[in-house]
Amino acid sequence: MSQPDADALVVGGGLAGMAAAIAVAQAGLETIHLAPPAPPDRRTSALMMPSVEYLQSAGLVNDPEEIGHPLTQIRIIDATNRLIRAPETLFDAAEAGLAAFGWNFANMRLMERFQAVAHELPNLRVEAASLATLEAGTATLADGSRLQAPLIVGADGKKSLVRGAAGLVARETAFTQSALVCDLDLGRPIGGTSIEFHYPQGPFTLVPAGGNRANLVWIDDHQVLVAAREGSPESLLALLQEKSQRLFGRISLVSPAFVFPLSNLTVDRAGTEGVVLVGEAAHAFPPIGAQGLNLGLRDVADLASALATVDRSAPDWAHVVSRDYARRRANDLARTGGMVDTLFRSLLAEMIPAQALRAGGLWALKLAPVLRKQAFAVGMGRR
Ligand SMILES: Cc1cc2nc3c(=O)[nH]c(=O)nc-3n(C[C@H](O)[C@H](O)[C@H](O)COP(=O)(O)OP(=O)(O)OC[C@H]3O[C@@H](n4cnc5c(N)ncnc54)[C@H](O)[C@@H]3O)c2cc1C
Structure with a gap:
């Protein structure tokens, strides 16, 4: 490699x-940092306490209260009418000795904070350009210019070009379900309680966004959601009233609705030969149990740890980082991906044994404090 342009090239300007x-x-x-302009991300992210603590330690968020809303309870309502139904279950952060499980942030607010911090770093240069090809450590941008760096960080999402160029193999399974997201004002406040109605086609979740406001994440068949989005606001509201079992009085829409197709994506390794993958370039799954960005931030924390321990005077330091990073990420990626996949399939399963298992699991969680504690730890991504 001729004289590199930088020590590291990060591709992708998502969170x-x-x-x-x-x-x-x-x-x-x-x-x-190659961060081409992208449409504003109007989703919200429920980030569990370990992620919030990471954001605070990296100076990305000061007091979460400034831009987020605490999640203090999770209420699960089985709305399936199945033969074997799960009990209504309430998880309370206080039970785990916590003030909150985590915080719900608007992705746009997080992005503003991240951009402000990035702006202050003199050794971080942001280019609003796309990567066109990556070959033998040389990145060619869409305008034809070239960049070289020993360490390449692929954060370029599910269709990652960096991943393909590094020969890292991904397996993706598309679901027939998608997620519809929008913001709602409810007829009454829901405090810090995230409320999940579990329907046979997928959960319908109201996440607290302060006062009477809630962020809806509704998982259902793609066609049903597209029809709901494209119908009149009145027909969408009528559907939302019905799905939320008319528990919240008058509901109004306070944002447009967006539909996100869902898939499961895993990689065998998250790094090789000077290339590492973070975020959805390395893993994607349905937004169940709020894991995606939480896992992405754990990727970033492990990358920071790998960089903190490497000897950068060694000629192959970037290769050492990618090997170390892949090793650090292996268990967490396998465990979290497996957990979310099992949970998602059990929510949709039509098979009676699967229904019984899930209902039994929720009864066990409802009744056994030890199991609840373990479930809290796994759901929050504590290591
Ligand atoms: C409906 C929904 C709700 C969710 N809720 C939660 C939640 O509550 N909690 C949680 O933890 N997670 C949640 N997630 C998951 C979370 O949103 C994602 O994990 C996260 O946004 C992924 O960020 P990313 O930066 O990896 O990917 P992206 O946001 O997809 O960013 C990838 C970026 O790469 C850029 N890019 C692509 N190709 C190139 C190229 N060739 N050159 C340069 N740049 C390129 C794109 O422009 C894009 O900006 C949710 C997901 C969905 C769908």
């Missing part, structure tokens, strides 16, 4: 890519 670029620059590397 995982922003957090990664900041972490790499904070580790002292000369960093170029």
Whole structure:
């Protein structure tokens, strides 16, 4: 490689890519971040306490209260009419000795915070350009210019070009379900309680967004959601009233509705030969149990740890980082991906044994404090 342009090139300007670029620059590397303009991300992210603690330690969020809303309870309502129904279950953070399980943030607010921090880092250069090809450590951008860096961080989402160029194999399974998201004002406040109605086609979840406001994540067959989005606002509201079992009085829509197709994506390894993958370039799954960005931030935390321990005077330091990173991420990626996949399939399963298992599991969680504690720890991504 001729004289590199930087120590690291981070590709992708989503939340995982922003957090990664900041972490790499904070580790002292000369960093170029390829972040082409993208439409505003109007989703929200429920981030569990370990993620919030990471954001605070990296200076990305000061007091979560400034931009987020606490999640203090999770209420699960089995709305399936199945033969074997699960009990209504309430998980309370206080039971786990916590003030909150986590915080719900608007992705756009997180992005503003991340951009403000990135702006202050003198060794982080942001280029509003796309990667066109990556060959033997040389990145060619869409405008034909070339960049070289020993360490390449692929944060370029599910269709990651970096992943393909590095020969890292991904398996993706598309679901027939999608997720519809929008913001609602309810007829009464829901405090810090996230309320999940479990329907046979997927959960319908209201996440607290302060006062009477809730962020809806409704998982259902793609065609049903597209028809709901494309119908009149009145017909959408009537559907939302019905799905929320008319528990919240008058509901109004306070944002447009967006539909996101869902899939499961896993990789065998998250790093090789000077290339590492973070965020959805390495893993994607349905938004069940709020794991996606939480896992992406754990990727970034492990990348920061790998960078903190490597000897950068060694000629192959970037290869050492990618090997170390892949090793650090292996268990968490396998465990979280497996957990979310099992949970999602059990929510949809029509088979009686699966229904019985899930209902039995929820009864066990409802009744056994030890199991509840373990479930809290796994759901929150505590290591
Ligand atoms: C409906 C829904 C609700 C969710 N809720 C939660 C939640 O509550 N909690 C949680 O933890 N997670 C949640 N998630 C998951 C979370 O949103 C994602 O994990 C996270 O946004 C992924 O971020 P990312 O940066 O990896 O990917 P993306 O946001 O997809 O960013 C990838 C970026 O790469 C860029 N890019 C692509 N190709 C190139 C290229 N060739 N060159 C340069 N740039 C490129 C794109 O422009 C894009 O900006 C949810 C997901 C969905 C669908």
